[in-house]
Amino acid sequence: MTEALLAHEIPPAAHWSLQLRAGRELRLTARQTGANCSTLLFAAHDRVDRLNIPDTLKAQRSACVRPPMVLMSDRGTALASVTGSSLDWHDALCGHSLDAHVERFGPSDYAVDRNDWRRSARAGLLAELRKHGRDEADLHACVNFFSKVAVADDAGGSLTFVPGHARAGDWVALRAEQDLLVIASTAPHPSDPQWAPGAVLAEVRPVAPATEADPSIAFCPQSARALEAARAVFA
Numbered sequence: 001m002t003e004a005l006l007a008h009e010i011p012p013a014a015h016w017s018l019q020l021r022a023g024r025e026l027r028l029t030a031r032q033t034g035a036n037c038s039t040l041l042f043a044a045h046d047r048v049d050r051l052n053i054p055d056t057l058k059a060q061r062s063a064c065v066r067p068p069m070v071l072m073s074d075r076g077t078a079l080a081s082v083t084g085s086s087l088d089w090h091d092a093l094c095g096h097s098l099d100a101h102v103e104r105f106g107p108s109d110y111a112v113d114r115n116d117w118r119r120s121a122r123a124g125l126l127a128e129l130r131k132h133g134r135d136e137a138d139l140h141a142c143v144n145f146f147s148k149v150a151v152a153d154d155a156g157g158s159l160t161f162v163p164g165h166a167r168a169g170d171w172v173a174l175r176a177e178q179d180l181l182v183i184a185s186t187a188p189h190p191s192d193p194q195w196a197p198g199a200v201l202a203e204v205r206p207v208a209p210a211t212e213a214d215p216s217i218a219f220c221p222q223s224a225r226a227l228e229a230a231r232a233v234f235a
Contacts, residue, residue, distance in 0.1 A: 002206060003205070005024070005204045005205060006018075007201065009031070009200070009201050010184060010201075010202060011199050012032070012035075012186055013124075013185075014124065014186055015128050015187075016128065016184050016202065017129075017184070018181075018184075018202065019044060019180070019181055020204065022180075023176065023209060024175075024206060024207065025174065025204065025205045025207040026080075026176065026204055027171060027172070027203045027205065028145055028146075028172050028173075028200050028201070029169065029170070029203070030198060031198055031199035032168050033164055033166065033168055033198065034164055034165075034194075035166055035197070035199065035200055036144055036147045036166075036186065036187070036197070036198070037144070037146060037184050038097070038121040038142045038143075038187065038189075039144075039183070040139070040140060040142050040184075041071060041079045041180055041182060042183075043079060043180065043181075044179035044180055046075075048074070049075050050140050051073060051140060051142075053143070055072050056069070056070070059072065060220055060222055060223055063093065064091060065145075066082065066085065066087075067215070068083065068214075068215035068218075069216070070082075070216050070223040071174070072226045075229075076229055077226055077229040078178070078227045079176075079177060079178065080174040080175060081174065081175045081177060081210065081223075082172065084171075084172070084173045087146065087166060087170050087172065089148040090143055090146065091144040091147040091148055092143045092144070093159065094159065094189065094190055095190065096121035096122055096125060096142050097121040098120050098121075098122050099123065101120060101190045102119065105118060120187055121142075121187040121190075123187075124185035125185050128184075129183060145172050145200075146166035146172070147161075147162075147165060147189040148165035149161050149162065149191060159191070161192060163192070163194075175207050177210075177227060178233070184200070186199065186200050214227075
């Protein structure tokens with residue numbers, strides 16, 4: 001593995017953002033069991049083009065994000081490819097946590113709890129979006145990296161949070177297919193019954209571009225088309 005160009009540890013229940021260049025790999029590593037990283041993606045060149053979770057899942061016939069899927073934008077272009085992961089399931093159905101999810105753990109504020117102040121993913125994502133001149137209108141369905149919500153085999157198709165899905169050291173790698181704005185929060189998953197956030201290490205490295213034999217291209221025709229659309233626009 002090549003030396004990281006950037007390494008940043010996102011503390012538990014904190015937030016962070018990154019402008020990631022095309023041709024770079026973002027590798028996220030869980031530092032503690034049960035970590036969660038709610039992540040938004042935006043095309044850096046186009047303010048309104050952003051990650052489209054429904055299209056990403058539908059086009060690739062999946063109920064979760066896993067390698068070698070492509071994360072697709074509203075316009076059908078590839079934002080990033082999931083080039084590897086120690087886990088076969090990253091939740092993309094449940095969205096990020098809201099203030100109401102956090103309030104069930106009791107009152108908390110900075111004056112009393114200092115850096116242990118409990119904040120929702122929504123609060124953290126908005127704080128980062130505002131650093132880049134964005135706001136509530138830019139919130140969208142996220143990927144909850146390191147979390148799993150299983151679909152039950154019942155008539156209602158109910159969802160069940162899987163505790164401890166990620167262990168310390170589990171990782172996921174994304175290859176940027178175009179310049180990106182990445183917004184992340186390490187607040188717990190909205191369905192997690194415990195307030196036990198974990199830190200996440202973010203590392204950026206150069207990575208080779210996709211070849212015709214790339215697993216993300218071969219995954220399905222829709223993923224190949226999304227990657228081709230990105231190449232056509234950004235070649």
